[in-house]
Each structure stands twice: as structure tokens, then as C-alpha cells.
Amino acid sequence: MTRELHLNLFISGRGHHETAWRHDGSARRALTDIAHYRDLALAAEAAKFDSVFFADQLALGDEVEHAARGDLEPITLLAALATLTERIGLIATASTTYSEPYNLARQFASLDHISGGRIGWNIVTSWVPAAAANFSLERQHEHAERYARAFEFVDVVSKLWDSWAADAIADDRESGRYADAGRVRKIGHRGEHFQVAGALNVPRSPQGxxxxxxxxxxxTGRGFAARYAEAVFTAHLQKESAIEFYSDLKTQTRALGRRADQIVVLPGISAAIGSTEAEAARVWEELNELSHPSVGLARLKSRFGGHDFSHLKLDQVLSVDDFPDPSLVQASQSRAQAITALVARERPTLRALLHGLAGARGHFTATGTPEQIAATIEDWFVSGAADGFNVMPPILPTQFAIFAEHVVPILRKRGLFRSEYADQTLRERYGLDPVASAFFDADETYRQRSA
Known part of the structure; x- marks a missing residue:
């Protein structure tokens, strides 16, 4: 089977650059207007993208005066988009730290039914320190503690989703038999973090x-991904680190007895595209000219678990000594490591660092013509750095329109990307195996008993 490039649209406000909301090329609709997200999802569906994705944070943050904040809650948003789209996958972020397994399992099973099997769950442990105070906690749980809870959380929701056989519902009006109770099981989970009886009160969904x-x-995140993840959104500023991550994750996946093709690696790419290189570069210049230093400093502080950078001068050349040890950061360790590696490698000024992170917050940024962007995507794809990309346009909708209208056709001509959808479920589109059922071993006995 020919390897196929996967493309996901990461929808964030009016664009991934923090000043996109002020740019003339961005949408004018409110961030709470469903039409904004509907139009972007339909545009991605028309371009035959695998899916659209929504991140989430559970705290407002301190930069709301100069940064667009206050968009819709993603699980609710997916329910609406599921009825407005037909084929495109829909992925929402939900936290294992600030959710309960039973509620989350109900929500995502319902979404999978509503969408006909097009749902993905972006599993996060919530790195933003300020979230803890919104959930009756005096402090944020430490990195290792959050992941310990996450491992058990995924185990519990998996059991809940598997507590119904696919054929449990008979819906036989004549006999008065709605379901076969023997095909629905309690899970009886008792662990360190959760005690959940089950069964789930939503039947098995189309994707399982x-x-x-x-x-x-x-x-720790890589180990979690190797055990559970089927698609990984990862941030890399250079192709070399992306190749190392890709190889390591696939190796860890195989070591756990999983096939490497059962985990799709999708680095983020935020591309400024123009008819010439100069025109594309001007996109970043226009956005950076609109930036406010307080927004970048607030984001940097959050990435490093509350470390204060306000004493640094904007035009000061940075060194790694200006940053805390990223291995001790209890927020986003991987992103902190990427930022300090960039500082060690390039020695930027604080202003230059903030401008660089404003566009994609540690993801790869590219600048060029459609042909150049397509060539970069192909290079990463064939070099073992990616199975596809999490496309993060700096301005929405204009930069995504350029990507869809000019970059995607080039990828198709090169035989990398689909022209039509072939599969209905998101799982099928990613080339993933069906989800095994706890009832599978008993299926033959069940059929004989029911004959």
C-alpha cells in the first residue's frame, strides 16, 4: 500500500500568530460565532483534509487585554460541527487531570455516534499552572503525577467504551427485549486514582x-504516546529533531508490541505563503509589527511554569542561563526543552525569540511560495520526520485558503495527498486497525446460543 500524507487543520481563533486577530486578513466574526468554525471546517473538508483539531486551556490567562481569548469549549463545538460536516474528522482536546473518566467517556461516545465515527480525543494532562485554581486545587499537580493519573484515566475510559458489545441492542418491539444484558458488562475498576463501577450508559460507538x-x-509523554496514541501532534523547530522524535517514538511503539504504522506522527507547521518569497516574508513582518511584548512574555512565563522573564531587556541577547532547567519545569517540559535548545543554538534577542514563538509557539514555521512549502512538506515526509502535518495557518481564513488552493494541488500532483475521501471513519482514514472488543472471544458462543 502506498504511504499517504495526512493533513490536519489546527483551528485556533483567527490564526496561530498571536496578533492574527488584528490583521486585515483574519476573520471578523466573534470567536463565539459557530459560523467561523463551520466555514473553516467545511473548507478543510473541501480540501479533503483528514481532520480539524481544537486545542483547549482551562484558564483564561493574563494576556487577555492584548490577545484574543474566550473561544468555544471544544467538546461542545465538535457536537455542532458534527451536524454541519459530513466526512472530515473532528478532534477535541480534553484533560485527564481535570475531568472524570465516566463523564468524558459519555461525551466522546456520544460525539462518535453523532458524527458517524469521525471523532478523535486529544489526550492532555494540562500543563497550564493557572488551571489548578479553577478546579479547587491549591497547586498544579507535578508532571509525573499528572501522567500517572493519565495512564489510569485512559485505562478506565477504554474499559467503559468497551463495556457494550456492538450487537448488544436488540430493539425488538414484539418481544419487548431492548438489549441483551449479557452483552453489557460492568467494569468494576478500582485503582489508585479512580473507582468506577460501569457500565457506560452510552452504547458502543461506530469506531469502538x-x-x-x-x-x-x-x-514521559513519549512513553505515554507509545502505549496509547494513534496520532501524535508534536512540535519541532528543525527537521533533525523531528527525525529523532519520529524514530524514537516508532521504536518505543514496536517495543510495546504495537505496529509502527498504528501511530501517525504529525508535526505542526505554520507557513506564511506568498506568490514570492518576499511577499511571504512580509506576512510575518506585518504580524510581528502588531505584537505586544506582554503577550509573548506571559506565554513564555506559562511555558516555564511561572518563571518571571520581565527583568530581561527586549534587545538583550539571550543565553540558556536566562532560563530555568527545562527538565525541572512542571508545565510543558518538551516545549521548554525546545525553546532552550533554540536559544543555545541561535542566541536570539528576547524580542526575536518572542516574535519567533508568536507564530506557532514552538512549532516549525516556514516561509515561501506554494511550491517551496509543498517541497518542505514532501522533504519531511520522505525523510522520516513525519507521516503528515498539523497545519497551523498564521492567519485564518486567508492563509489557509492559500494553502488549500495552491499547496494541496501540488501535493496531489506529486502523488502524496488524496483527491477524494475513500473512508468514512477517522480511524480508517489514518489506516488504523479496528478497536478490539472484550466480547470478541465470546462472539462465537453468543451466535451459537442465539441461533
Whole structure:
């Protein structure tokens, strides 16, 4: 089977650059207007993208005066988009730290039914320190503690999604038999973090469960991804680090007895595209000219678990000594490591660093013509750095329109990307195996008993 490039549209406000909301090329609709997200999802569906994706944070943040914040809650948003789209996959972020397994399992099973099997769950442990105070906690749980809870959380929801056989519902009006109670099981989970009786009160969904998506790239995050993830959104500033991550994750996946093709690696790419290189470069210049230093400093502080950078001068050349040890950061360790590696490699000024992170927050940024962007995507794809990309346009909708209208046709001409959808479920589109059922071993006995 020919390897196929996967493309996902990461929808964030009016674009991934923090000043996109002020740019003339961005949407004018409110961030709470469903039409904004509907139009982007339909545009991605028309371009035959695999899916659209929504991140989430559970705290407002301190930069709301100069940054667009306050968009819709993603699980609710997916329910609406599921009725407005037909084929494109829909992925929402939900936290294992600030959710309960039973509620989350109900929500995502319902979404998978509503969408006809197009749902993915982006599993996060929530790195933003300020979230803890919104959930009756005095402090944020430490990195290792959050992941310990996450491992058990995924185990519990997996059991809940598997507590119904696919054929449990008979819906036989004549006999008065709605379901076969023997095909629905309590899970009886008792663990360190959760005690859940089950069964789930939503039947088995079209995919069996949502596609598992994960975004952490720390050592612990990689181990979690190798065990559970089926698609990984990862951030890399250089192709070399992306290749190392890709190879390591696939190796860890195989070591756990999984096939490497059962985990799709999708680095983020935020591309400024123009008819010439100069025109594309001007996109970043226009966006950076609109930036406010307080937004970048607030984001940097959050990435490093609350470390204060306000004493640094904007035009000061940075060194790694200006940053805390990223291995001790209790927020986003992988992103902190990427930022300090960039500082060690390039020695930027604080202003230059903030401008660089404003566009994609540690993801790869590209600048060029459609042909150049397509060539970069192909290079990463064939070099073992990616199975596809999490496309993060700096301005929405204009930069995505250029990507869809000019980059995607080039990828098709090169035989890398589909022209039509062939599969209905998101799981099928990613080339993933069906989800095994706990009832599978008993299926033959069941059929003989029911004959």
C-alpha cells in the first residue's frame, strides 16, 4: 500500500500568530460565532483534509487585554460541527487531570455516534499552572503525577467504551427485549486514582472509541504516546529533531508490541505563503509589527511554569542561563526543552525569540511560495520526520485558503495527498486497525446460543 500524507487543520481563533486577530486578513466574526468554525471546517473538508483539531486551556490567562481569548469549549463545538460536516474528522482536546473518566467517556461516545465515527480525543494532562485554581486545587499537580493519573484515566475510559458489545441492542418491539444484558458488562475498576463501577450508559460507538491523539513530547509523554496514541501532534523547530522524535517514538511503539504504522506522527507547521518569497516574508513582518511584548512574555512565563522573564531587556541577547532547567519545569517540559535548545543554538534577542514563538509557539514555521512549502512538506515526509502535518495557518481564513488552493494541488500532483475521501471513519482514514472488543472471544458462543 502506498504511504499517504495526512493533513490536519489546527483551528485556533483567527490564526496561530498571536496578533492574527488584528490583521486585515483574519476573520471578523466573534470567536463565539459557530459560523467561523463551520466555514473553516467545511473548507478543510473541501480540501479533503483528514481532520480539524481544537486545542483547549482551562484558564483564561493574563494576556487577555492584548490577545484574543474566550473561544468555544471544544467538546461542545465538535457536537455542532458534527451536524454541519459530513466526512472530515473532528478532534477535541480534553484533560485527564481535570475531568472524570465516566463523564468524558459519555461525551466522546456520544460525539462518535453523532458524527458517524469521525471523532478523535486529544489526550492532555494540562500543563497550564493557572488551571489548578479553577478546579479547587491549591497547586498544579507535578508532571509525573499528572501522567500517572493519565495512564489510569485512559485505562478506565477504554474499559467503559468497551463495556457494550456492538450487537448488544436488540430493539425488538414484539418481544419487548431492548438489549441483551449479557452483552453489557460492568467494569468494576478500582485503582489508585479512580473507582468506577460501569457500565457506560452510552452504547458502543461506530469506531469502538475515539481515535487517541496525544501531544506531549517529553520522555514521559513519549512513553505515554507509545502505549496509547494513534496520532501524535508534536512540535519541532528543525527537521533533525523531528527525525529523532519520529524514530524514537516508532521504536518505543514496536517495543510495546504495537505496529509502527498504528501511530501517525504529525508535526505542526505554520507557513506564511506568498506568490514570492518576499511577499511571504512580509506576512510575518506585518504580524510581528502588531505584537505586544506582554503577550509573548506571559506565554513564555506559562511555558516555564511561572518563571518571571520581565527583568530581561527586549534587545538583550539571550543565553540558556536566562532560563530555568527545562527538565525541572512542571508545565510543558518538551516545549521548554525546545525553546532552550533554540536559544543555545541561535542566541536570539528576547524580542526575536518572542516574535519567533508568536507564530506557532514552538512549532516549525516556514516561509515561501506554494511550491517551496509543498517541497518542505514532501522533504519531511520522505525523510522520516513525519507521516503528515498539523497545519497551523498564521492567519485564518486567508492563509489557509492559500494553502488549500495552491499547496494541496501540488501535493496531489506529486502523488502524496488524496483527491477524494475513500473512508468514512477517522480511524480508517489514518489506516488504523479496528478497536478490539472484550466480547470478541465470546462472539462465537453468543451466535451459537442465539441461533
Amino acid at each position: 472509541r475515539p481515535v487517541f491523539v496525544q501531544a506531549g513530547s517529553s520522555t
